[in-house]
Amino acid sequence: MIRRRELLAGLPAAALLGARPAQAADPALDAPPPPGPPRPVSIPPLHEERLPNGMTVVVAPRRGLPLVSATLLVRVGAESDPPDGAGLAELVAGLLTKGAERGGRPVGAPEIARQAEALGGSLDAGSGWRSSSVGMTVTPPRLDAALALMSDALRSPLLQPQELERLRVQAVDNLRVAESDPGSIADRVARRLYWGGGAYGAVTSAASLQRLTRDEVVGFHRQGYRPGQSLLVLAGDITPEQGQALAERHFGGWRPNRMNPLPRRDGVGAPLSPRSVLVDLPGAGQSAVIVLAPFTSLSSDDRPELRAAQVANAVLGGGYSARLNQEVRIRRGLSYGAGTSVEMHPEGGAWQASAQTDHRNAAQVAGLLRDEVLRLGQAPPSAEELAARQATLVGSFSRRLETNGGVASLVAGQWAQGRPLADLANYVPEILAVTPAQVRDFAVRRWKAQDLRTVVVGDVRAAPEAFAALADADATALRLRADALVFDGPGLQAPPR
Template structure:
């Protein structure tokens, strides 16, 4: 028996260190790997179109082609909210190539034959059209993107079909508590500014084909656009393709309409919306806090680190307080939006209706605590490491890399900024976070939205105590286009 034990001990000693620790003990983390970003290269065409290339040689033979244009929703005229989004949707339903016309089915087939799909995203200050293809099909992809962006047919019949789809999506969003809470927070925080105007059934009904043609003519133009190629591609090839398919894109004769400089115009301190039957009786409601954020062009590194501390990831403060310590929610989220003149942060979670006011108060307390107390160095280092790890995974795909480059371009950063970004995040100190929070977040600047089936929940009294002047609405009273959010007002 003793001999057998000795043999067992001897065998154990010969095992590697990780096996001796046992399978339940994770190994210590290794040294952090340096983030290696592909170099950005730039060129331009005589018509003003910028060409940005982020080359990833040696990986998969894929390229993402992304066209970023100036047609954002902030340009939507008063009373016609939803114009930019509807224009981009109809653009993907028909285009001309030479003497031929391609309808929606032709364009969808052309994209699918490339092994891809046309992705369209409309942001407040720009819009993006993108395709990801194998390198052998790159020329066809750039040609297709140019057809859609430069030569859309914008047919009246496709406008009606896209309008019907937009109205259906709007109807669905009005029955989805988290989506509706986000819309209401945007409306409550920005008020009657261009960012506060939301697409409604009335605004979508006002749009005509002439509106779409004017939007395309005024905003989709080469001097406010960037053609971004990320993946297995070189600058010379990108320039050659841009010249072949975008050189005849005529430069606009009129100056580009300036983006409005935004400033929050809150409608009310808080809003409580009773939405009976939401979540099929599951008893959840959405709680969202809106707070001022830094404007576009302001140093974004402290804001992004502060967001990681507050609401990004399992170890963030909001998740610790709401889920881990109290079991009030399955999780929380934090989103930041930087726009010309001002920005907005949104902290959100879902919880039981009777705990909604408590969740709102905890969110507000965590936001304000960031201004009162410096973040401990250990916590800051952990959140920066998580942020950098997430950032380091983004360039693993050509689409992720293209979006990184597009965001750098949107924020007006130069070629070197992407390479410098990890170091900028790592250099953020607790005093910067405290200064940022102190400059932006005061109790009277915060706005709260609660949406859910509130039957029997005593949320209204508690919410009004936390936010004096809070509005209470029933679902059947809601009108997103009204200044009071109430029908008939």
């Protein structure tokens, strides 16, 4: 039997419309509504308290939606990985949801997942620079039970050997998949090229993961996860009094240990000597291109400098109409898109522009990215261009304030970076106060030709002329094969025997 859906699928659009006569557009009905007036960006009140054990509690009441986002964060991350154990902090965070001691009995990963699902959410965990966290979003009546689950996962994880091995295998498999992706390889090479052998230049590898032992996992958790370095954020339909009472109930008994805190490795940047690294990845479909430059640091107290840096980044890579995408995609069609990212640490910062392109265009794209970085020092944004980029920053910030999870992540990120929470209220006016001259001056000070680094990963045989042009443009260029990259030492390749 032929179904009606099958009959309709074969008919032309005109037949489906019943051959209705064409009608002129009615502006009153067909035109989109005009934009509403701008709304002020409103930061919810942030009520900050400390428990006697040193734990920080922040409650951000937001009425209207019966949900609460809870984030539990510890100020420890990959900067405390051992020199030969990159990936330890991430493994520990991954194990937090894989089993915990609950009510005096061990509860495995499947039961933890079922308990979280029964609360109407999922228990998420992760780790980055200077932070490891667990989080959930639930309705207010289930927040008590959710915090009990989060507390047990963070404070009393089982860290079982079999779960460690399962997580290790998954991480190694993911790395092997990434070894065929030019973008992933370029990111790893760029990190080592810019930061060198210090903490921020550490790259997780299959070898570093295989070296990690359960004793190291247990020791990292025992030393690094402590109440005096922890934060609980509750954002949503909750009062400060309710939040404080729940925090005391579930975390007030968390006792500080007397062990020394985990040491932070030296994170001072020490770029490798080559200014360019060209990596041959046979069979790659495209070339990945990255240009690196210095950025401001987290420890800088110069707020105008920080805001100028953020606006400068937005001018180059803050959206479809930003300069890099204009030059690489819109005007020349050399890539589906060019964008930027920044990474800030107490010891320094890094700025990164990236794009993927046809192998034959790799040298041209690399040149365009570098030229646009340097051009900002001579061609500051016009008033119209500046206003558009400032609007993207303000819009992105305000959108995060629209959800409980966004508010919680903003607070957690600010706290992890060691910045006052009150600074969040100053973000918008400070961004809007940045001038074209400040953007230009930042680019002149920070983005000098001799400080730029370039990474290109692609199939050399597919476009030998392009890679030869890249090598000829930089006498310091280092040429490597992807299968010869070694991230376990301080450089990018194994030392000669």
